[in-house]
Amino acid sequence: MLTKISLLLGVVCIIVLIGCSKTENTNSNTTAANTNKAATTTAPPVTTAAAGEKIGVPECDEFIAAYDACVSSKVPETARAQYKTAIEQWRSSWRKLAENPNTKATLASACKQSAESARASMKTYGCTF
Numbered sequence: 001m002l003t004k005i006s007l008l009l010g011v012v013c014i015i016v017l018i019g020c021s022k023t024e025n026t027n028s029n030t031t032a033a034n035t036n037k038a039a040t041t042t043a044p045p046v047t048t049a050a051a052g053e054k055i056g057v058p059e060c061d062e063f064i065a066a067y068d069a070c071v072s073s074k075v076p077e078t079a080r081a082q083y084k085t086a087i088e089q090w091r092s093s094w095r096k097l098a099e100n101p102n103t104k105a106t107l108a109s110a111c112k113q114s115a116e117s118a119r120a121s122m123k124t125y126g127c128t129f
Helices: 002-026 029-035 037-042 058-074 077-099 101-125
Strands: none
Touching (some): 077 101
């Protein structure tokens, strides 16, 4: 019971994080895109050691890969760090949940819900995943 509550709380936190990130970014998208054009064309993409690590649940792995590709290619440089942080938080918490046999079974549905929420919020950037 506690693991189900923890999983539900994690999903709610992720949805809130996405929602908050969206409202902060929509106000500055046009000015950020114009002022940082030179920075986005010359700066190499930032990668982390955990960027290629898999969760072990196909729904989660596919969602994170698609979300990361969208963030890397379509989100303005000034807002990209927030989204990358969200990706790393998902990866970390989902990896822990996948290690536990009691929570791994419900993880696929949680990842699907997160993907649906993210799909709606990332339409602002023209992402379709």
